[in-house]
Amino acid sequence: MTDAHVVGSGIIDFGEKYEWSFDDLLEGAYLDLVESVDHGIEPTKDIDAIWYGTLDIANEGASGASVAHATGLFEKPATQIVNACATGSDAFRNAVQAVKAGDVEVALVIGAEKMLDSTEGLIGGAALERLWRGRGVTMPAFFGMRATRHMEQYDTTREQIAEVSVKNHENGTKYPHAHQQFECTVDDVTESATVSYPLNLYDCCPVTDGACAVLVTNDERAREFTDAPVRVAGYGFSTDSFMRGDDLALTNFPASRQASSMAYERSGYGPDDVDVAEVHDCFSITELITYEDLGFCEQGEAGAFIDDGVPHLDGDKPVNPSGGLLSKGHPIGATGVAQIAEIFEQLRGEAGDVQVPDAEVGLQHNIGIGRNATGAVSCVNILER
Amino acid sequence: MSGPRYHRTRAQDQRLLAFECQSCGYVSFPDERRTCKRCGDAPATFEEVRLAERGEVETFVVQEYLPDDIEVPQPLAIVDLPQADGEGESARVYGLLTETELDELSVGTEVEARFRELFDDGERPINSFKFAVPREVKR
C-alpha cells in the first residue's frame, strides 16, 4: 500500500468577504493551490477525484456539482463531506484513504464556508436546534459546560482559559490569512461581554468566510509535484456523547481521545513526538481541554500547561501558530483544510513569522458538535516531513 | 417550531420516565430506543424506570446571548437524576434552570424538577420541567 502525501496547498485570506460569492471562495482557494504547486499541475489531467467539505450554511454549495462549477473540474468523482466542525479534516481523511487504497492517484481536498450570508445568524439558526425540552443549547453553552466543570474539578482558573485566546490572537497578528488581527490581554477577555457564563465574547471565535485547498497524492506521483512532500503519517475519527454517562465527557471530549489514539497508533508517533499542532479552538476552553485529550499534558493539568508557556509560539509544543480559529476564523468547511495547509507549511519551513523551528511532526485536530448539541465528532490527522 | 416531535416524549417530560439497559445498566433519558448508547447492545432490552425529581447539578452555564424570542439570562444545566426507587444508575439529564443568580448555583447544587408549561409549539402547549433549587437548600 502506498503512503499519502500532501504536495500543495492554497488559501484565501479569511474574513468578511461580502464581495465574494460562495463560488468565488472555492475558486480563490483552488487557483491559489494551482498557482503554488512547486513543479506545476495540469488540473484537469492530473486531478482524479475531489473531496469537498462544506456545511453549505449559505445554501448555495450543495453536492459535488458545486465544486465542479466553481473550479471547472467536471467529469470526475466529487464527494461532499458534511461532518460538523470536522467537515474539512474529514474530507482530507477520506481523500487520504482513497489514495492509500490505490484507487485515486491525485486528490483535491477543498473546503469552503460562507458564514456571513445567513440572515438569522449562527446562534439563531445553527445546528443548535431547539432541544427536545424546548429551548436551545447554543455552542457557547455546550462548550461553556466544560469550562464550568473543569474550573470546579481541577481548580482551573478563568485567567488560564483566557490565556488561550490571548496566545492565539498574538499568533494571529503574525499570520497573514487570519481574520481578526489584533492582540488582547487576559483582562480584555475576562471583562468582555458574557455570551454564556463562564465564556465571554473574546473566548469565542469570530464568524468568518473562507476557503482552503490541499493536494494529496501517492508515493509514485509525489515528486512530480514537489521536492518537499509532506507524508500523512496517521489519521483517526471517532464519535462520542456526554449522554453516555462518562464523567470524563463533562469536562473533556472522549471522541478526541479516541480519534487521536487511532492517529497515534497508525503513525507510530505519540503526543511527545508532536512538534507543532493546529487544534480546534472554537472557544478558548476547547483548546485548553484538548491539550489533555491529545495527551500533551496529564488530565486536569491544562491550566499549568499554559501557565508554563508550553503551547506558546516560543514554547516546547506550539499550538495554533496560525492564530487558531479564535483569530484566523472558523469557516466550518474550510477550517480543517486550513489547519492541514498550515501544518504542511510548518513542516516545509514555509510558515513565515509563525514558523516553529525544525518542526518534523505536526498534528491537526477538530472537534465538532452535532445531534442537537448532544454528540461530538473528532478528526485527527498527523503529518510528517 | 411546530410539529409532532415535542409530543413524542410526553411520558419523559411529564413523569420522568426513563429506560434502563438490562445489559449494562445505562439509563436512557429521554431517548426510548432499542439500541444502547453505552454498550451498543442491539437489540437491547430496556426496562422502564422512573427518575426521582431531585438530583445534583453536574455542570451548568448561564446563556446571555440567544435569539430575540428567548428570554435571557437562560441558565442550563446537566443534572444527574437518580432512579426513584434508589436502585441502579442515575440518568444524565439536560435541563433549564429557574435560578439565574450565580450565587445559588455550583457544581453539586441540589435541584428539583418543577413541572410546568415550558412553551408552545404553535398549536399546543408543551408541558415539561425546569430545575430549581429547593427552598430549604437555598443559601
Ligand SMILES: [Zn+2]
Ligand atoms: Zn447497555
